[in-house]
Structures are given as C-alpha cells and as structure tokens.
Amino acid sequence: MTETKRISYREAISEALWEEMERDENVFIMGEEVGVWGGTYAVTRGFYDHFGEKRVRDTPIAEMVIVGAATGAAMNGLRPVAEIMTINFAFLALDAMINSAGVAHYMFGGQFSVPMVVRTTTGGGRQLGATHSRSPEPVFAHFPGLTVIAPSTPADAKGLLKAAIRSNDPVLFVEHSTLYQNRDEVPVGDYVLPIGKSDVKREGSDVTIVAYSKMVEYSLAAADILSKEGISAEVIDLRTLRPLDLDPVYESFKKTNRGVVVEEATPYYNVSGEVAARVQDVCFDWMDAPVKRVNALDVPLPYSRELEQMALPNPEKIVEAVKEIV
C-alpha cells in the first residue's frame, strides 16, 4: 500500500514542484509574482526563500517572452516551469507556444526538444468578468506538438505535474482556480502518473459522463443525484486533452450505450464536440441515443453573480442532460 496523506490540490501541486526541483537542478520556475510574492495562487509560497532567485525567477509582465524564453532555455538543456497567471493571459503567449515550442522538434527534423511546462489556472465562477473567466483549453489542445493536461483531483495534479516536468515535450498544465482548496488523499513522495491516460472516477452502467478538470467534480455530484433516482452513471476523467485517451470512453459507452460530455468551455469548436464526434465514429453500432453536451453558454462571462452562474455548467444541468437520453 502506498502511503498517502490528505492535502489540498494546491498543496499537491506545490509538493510536486518542490520535489522535482529538489530532484533535478535543471528544473526552475519563472513567471509573474512566483518569487517574492509567493505565487498569485500561493502555489510557490516559500520557494523563493528555499531555492533562491536563480531558480525562482520573477519576470516582467510579458507573457510572450516568458513562454519564448522558457522555450529557448528548454532547447538549451534546462527544464523550465513557466507560470502564466491565468490562461486568459496565455493568449498573448499563444504564438510562442504553438509556433515556437510546439513545432521546434518537428520543424528541425527532431534536432531540438522543448522540455518545458507552462502552468496556468483556468475557469470561471468567481465574478471576474469576461476577460478573466475563460476556459479555453481546447484552443491549446488543437495543436499537434503540445501536450495539454488538466487534472481534477489533488493526487492526479501531483502525479501529472511530475510527469509533465519529466516530459521532453512542451506541456500546458492547467489548474482550476476553484479546485485549489479541495482536499483528498495524495500518495507521499515520488508519485508519477502516465501522461495521456483517462481515468474512470466512478463506475456505473446506465450512462457515461465524460469530463475534465472542475467538471469532473460536477459530474460526480450529478452522478450522486442520479443514483438516488435509480440511474447509474459512470464518470470518466480525461485528465489529458492532448494526447486524448478515449479508449476507456469507448469501452464505457459500449456498456452504457449513452453518453454526456461536460466541459466548462463555450459550446462550439471544443473538447466536447471532439469527444462526441469520435464516439459516434467508433461506437455507432452501440449508440442508443445522441451524445449530449453540457458546456458554458455561448456568451462572454458576465460579472453579475446570478447571470454568471446561469452561463456555467452545474450538476443540475448535467442531470437534466442525462435524463434527456436515459
């Protein structure tokens, strides 16, 4: 039995970073407010004092050069963990991610590799308005060459961040800003999960619910509600958006013959559409109903509390979607 302890999602991420920095001298952190401030989400609190300014580097507010310089440092042998305060600011670094980091290996015939992690936070629901509340992971997952990870639990966050840091490819590691307080059992010490493996978070037989990040929590809550009404839902956590491991989803769908995909991003051109398309392709003969999707509404997120909540997915909306097809 692996020894575990009960810690938060934030602590799990922090622990993974800390252990990797202790393990490998080439791992270092750079980003806005990661050092003296301790990280805007307090993930790197205490790092600056322990590891020093060489390895915990406060940067100017300059997303293009944060990701671009991390890319160059990675090509030249280091393992940078760059932090972009929230994924909303990563749009500024999109070019560096996809046109530099994401193609450096391929475009030069395999000569260079970019063992870089870009950590960032995602998600709405905190009344931050349109510019600070997006969940655009599918934008990044669109591009071959990048790896995109979005864990939902403290244990997954620890195991997958360690894997990301050890990966030789550029990884976007997406943390949900409303999951940081969640606590759960996390293996102590060197716990590394494979990248690109979906995980069945709850077994069931009537319907397959596919989700990632915060939406896993909502899907599990929906499954609780459904079970009281006699509907048994299986919940699958994608954990990684690229590479996307749909084998467990197909397997589950062939058992339940019905599926709902839940995603916080707006409803078009996204992960839920991708999963639904592939499921109908592979599982057509097993389909008893169309695959349903639950996403944020197709609007920029508003500030006003009630309005914002109306726009986001929640367990009730998932329950409704399931009931439409079961």
Add this chain to the structure above:
Amino acid sequence: MALTDEQKLEAYKTMMVIRRFEEKCAELYAAGDIGGFLHLYIGQEAIALATKYALRDDDNVITAYRDHGLAIARGLPVKNLMAEMLGKATGTSKGKGGSMHLADKEKRFWGGWAIVGGHLPLAAGLALADTYRGEDRVTLALMGDGATNIGYFHESLNMAAVWKLPVVWLVENNQYGMGTAVIRASAVSDIAKKAEAYGMPCCVQVDGMDLQALVDYLEEAAIYAREGKGSFFVEALTYRYRGHSMGDPERYRPVHEVEEKKLDDPISHLGSHLIEANLATTDDLQKISDEADQEIAEAVEFAKNSPFPEPGELYTDIYADSMGEVSR
C-alpha cells in the same frame, strides 16, 4: 581584431559560396524545384561572415527566415542545406523545415525562425540556460529592421536587460521590411536607439558592407556580453539586392536605388582589398568564384539525387517522447 590574411581569403571564399548558393536557389525556384517562400541574402553576406570571426564556435546563433547565409557561415554543409531547399530527406531538417527553418544543433545554430520576432525570446532563453549553468557562451540574435517594431522585440530586450543576459542583438537593417521602408514603420530611424530604452549599450548604423568594421563592433559586443555585463545591441546598415522573397514586384523602391547600392557590394569591397594588399590576383578571385560554382553544382547534384522523405516521416518527431499506443 584585425582579420588575418588567411581569414580574409577564407571570408571571401565563403561569401562567394553564399552568393552562388543564393543565385542557384533563385534558379531552382524558377524551375519549380524549390517551393514556399525563399528569402535571399545577396548583399548582406559580410554580416554572416563577421559573426563567424567575432564569435566562438561554441557560441549560440539564432536568426529569422533569411537564414541561408548564416547557416553557410556557421559551417553547415552546403550539400545538406541545398537538400533542405529541395525538401529532401538528407536536408538539415530532414526536408521538414525548408528554406526558412535551417538549423544544426551540434553547431549551436538554433534556426531559422519564420514568425517575425518569434525567435528573440528564444535567444533570451538560450542565454539564460548558459548563465544558469555557469557557462560563458554568448548568444547572437539576428533580426531584420522590421522585427524591431514587434512586441517580442521589446519584451525580449527588456527581460535580457533586467536579467543581464549575455546576448548580442544584431539588427540587419536592410532598409525595408518587405515593402515598407524603415522610416514608414519605425518611429525612430536610428534603430539602435531603441536599445537605449533598455539601458543597453549600442552601436548605431555600423557599415554592414565592411567586414572588418563589423567584426570590430561585434567583437566588442561579444566581449561585453561574455564578461557578464549583459546584452549589447548592434545595428548594421545593409541592403538586399533581390526582392524580399521571390515574386516581389518591388514597387517600393526605384531601380536606380538598387543599382547604386550594388556599387557598395561587400564582396567587391573585400575583393578589391585582397588585390590592393597583394593577397590575391584577379585570376585568383576568378578561380575562387569558379570553385564556388563547382561546390554549388555538386551540392545541387547531391540534393537532386537524394530521396524525398518517406511518407512515414509525416508522423515522426511531432513529440520527443513516445506516448505508446495512445491516440493523440
């Protein structure tokens, strides 16, 4: 450092190889053997050679898409470069990069990047990695005049200055970014003055047609960076005799301007110097030119006889790690 007689002769030869390489590429493009975009370096050759003499072999060089001349000066094999032009498996990037994406990791020639300014933060990162490990390499980042107007430029210079990174930023000011003259695109036309905003020492408008002058300034810059003082900025004034890329209608400059500039040719200047200094005769220079032609002809033959990449190459090297059977 004054170039030695041997270095001058060697530089002349290499500049001639670059020019012949470019002329041949233009031909091959017209014949349909080279596709995509093709940006020739003709007129700017002295800069590539200056980087060779001002830097150590183990320093880092990174540049934009106008990269053939630098690749040759850096010592990448001409035949593999030509193969890359033709999209062959024997190309420097296995035929997957093309003219704009030449590189050689062993020679620390880090590319060949085609998003204007996109490689500038990479230069900062390359330099960061060296200083992190306590290595005293210098990173040379070349860019066009047009690249000094993009956000990447300003973010990169600022970070390099704040972190005192050992980068020599070298602008090849060929007076135009595609068809837009510097004065129409840049608020200050002495481009190096932009470096002053980041507290960086700079050389304004060095004669980019004068190999020795370039070597002198670049060397000063490299010494400064290597001593750990931080970044240094050099602007070299040069000119491209050909269009921005192939098929440029060149409506933005009069023909006589190009003809006048051709009189200020870096290769002719060095050739005249070699003759005046009794280092070569006209016959010798002709011989060098013929040898360059020969080398390029052999490179073309090698490239043409090389195989195209196998279809399976489509899927190789997208990721450095193999992810097993997982469908991405």
